[in-house]
Amino acid sequence: MTVIPIPADSLFGVDNLPYGVFSTDGTPARVGVRVGDHVVDLAAALDDAVFAEPTLNAFMAEGRARWDAVRARIADLVTGDVADDAVHAVTDVTMHLPIAVADYVDFYASENHASNLGRLFRPDAEPLMPNWKHLPVGYHGRSSTVVVSGTDIVRPSGQRKAPTDAEPTFGPSLRLDIEAEMGFIVGAGSPMGGSIAPDEFADHCFGAVILNDWSARDIQAWEYVPLGPNLGKSFATSISAWVVPLQALEAARVPTPAQDPTPLPYLRGDQDWGLDIDLAVEWNGDTVTRPPYAGMYWSPAQMLAHTTVNGAAASTGDLFGSGTISGTEKNQRGAFIELTWGGAEPVDVAGEQRTFIVDGDEIAISATAPGANGGRIGFGEVRARVLPAHTD
Numbered sequence: 217m218t219v220i221p222i223p224a225d226s227l228f229g230v231d232n233l234p235y236g237v238f239s240t241d242g243t244p245a246r247v248g249v250r251v252g253d254h255v256v257d258l259a260a261a262l263d264d265a266v267f268a269e270p271t272l273n274a275f276m277a278e279g280r281a282r283w284d285a286v287r288a289r290i291a292d293l294v295t296g297d298v299a300d301d302a303v304h305a306v307t308d309v310t311m312h313l314p315i316a317v318a319d320y321v322d323f324y325a326s327e328n329h330a331s332n333l334g335r336l337f338r339p340d341a342e343p344l345m346p347n348w349k350h351l352p353v354g355y356h357g358r359s360s361t362v363v364v365s366g367t368d369i370v371r372p373s374g375q376r377k378a379p380t381d382a383e384p385t386f387g388p389s390l391r392l393d394i395e396a397e398m399g400f401i402v403g404a405g406s407p408m409g410g411s412i413a414p415d416e417f418a419d420h421c422f423g424a425v426i427l428n429d430w431s432a433r434d435i436q437a438w439e440y441v442p443l444g445p446n447l448g449k450s451f452a453t454s455i456s457a458w459v460v461p462l463q464a465l466e467a468a469r470v471p472t473p474a475q476d477p478t479p480l481p482y483l484r485g486d487q488d489w490g491l492d493i494d495l496a497v498e499w500n501g502d503t504v505t506r507p508p509y510a511g512m513y514w515s516p517a518q519m520l521a522h523t524t525v526n527g528a529a530a531s532t533g534d535l536f537g538s539g540t541i542s543g544t545e546k547n548q549r550g551a552f553i554e555l556t557w558g559g560a561e562p563v564d565v566a567g568e569q570r571t572f573i574v575d576g577d578e579i580a581i582s583a584t585a586p587g588a589n590g591g592r593i594g595f596g597e598v599r600a601r602v603l604p605a606h607t608d
């Protein structure tokens with residue numbers, strides 16, 4: 217038997233207990249929970265087949281009462297003796313995509329980001345579109361190209377046409393960018409014809425991850441009118457390996473900014489809280505920006521309510537992105553197109569001047585939040601290296 221050491225300043229104390237899917241050499245992928253610098257094999261420790269699954273979906277589908285019961289049981293378990301063969305050093309495991317992603321929707325919930333992108337993409341129009349303060353604007357993304365942290369990203373090729381070009385050309389994106397976001401995962405769904413009111417959010421949302429919505433700005437700028445982003449973002453979306461349960465984020469709840477005009481009733485509820493999550497973006501090891509989630513205009517509960525108000529089903533494994541997180545300050549902008557103002561203001565990255573991403577660059581987004589025990593809890597990171605475009 218083993219007592220798992222939990223350093224006092226660990227971001228993975230008993231107030232966190234994030235779930236992930238891991239394997240060790242030659243063994244099947246299964247569900248684990250992170251405690252300090254260790255991973256506890258839940259299939260072995262709890263002797264429950266739902267954790268022998270290669271994704272969290274079966275467990276997530278069981279619903280809030282089971283999530284609460286299992287979390288309480290894990291907290292008991294890991295503060296006592298755990299069977300040796302159920303405990304692995306985090307450095308000895310391979311992490312896998314934690315969920316089978318059902319639908320993926322990405323929102324646009326940061327007023328700072330939406331205003332900045334409006335200025336950059338539509339310099340002759342008002343920065344915010346007239347609908348922006350009335351509904352959480354979003355677009356449907358591509359669930360089959362959601363990948364876990366550590367997966368290399370191949371630079372996409374596509375059509376692009378600068379305003380000064382006479383005709384579009386085809387080739388590798390010249391303006392490859394990131395978007396630092398949080399992703400929220402639906403555990404218990406709702407049927408077609410139903411809807412999820414803001415106050416029902418916690419019965420449906422299982423937890424949160426860090427999300428990088430890779431964006432090819434040149435492909436996007438040419439294709440997106442009037443239907444929104446398609447190939448400029450569908451080539452890859454990265455998420456972190458650890459899913460922080462919604463219960464662990466209770467200490468991080470903060471009011472959302474005042475919403476003016478008052479949203480329609482279906483977007484109002486007592487659970488319209490935001491979350492005090494601090495992100496940090498490393499570019500080749502240099503921290504270049506620190507986006508604060510706390511200032512996001514639209515709450516996660518409002519985004520899920522909006523997604524389902526028309527009777528669209530919600531499914532176990534649905535992923536919805538918050539949208540790029542940008543604060544009011546330049547060093548809080550969550551995308552490089554904003555940080556470098558469309559490439560006009562390069563930033564120093566490990567001694568080199570950068571605007572957009574160069575092949576071989578490595579991007580890592582990390583995040584922490586206040587935990588229930590007075591310290592902080594961590595989401596880990598979403599990290600990836602960018603490889604050159606395919607040439608064939």
Ligand SMILES: O=C(O)/C=C/C(=O)CC(=O)CC(=O)O
Binds near residue numbers: 330334429538
């Ligand atoms: O304003 C635009 O035309 C484009 C905005 C984005 O590319 C951002 C997007 O994907 C939504 C977000 O992350 O906030």
Ligand SMILES: [Ca+2]
Binds near residue numbers: 322429
């Ligand atoms: Ca996005």
Ligand SMILES: [Mg+2]
Binds near residue numbers: 225587
């Ligand atoms: Mg802690």
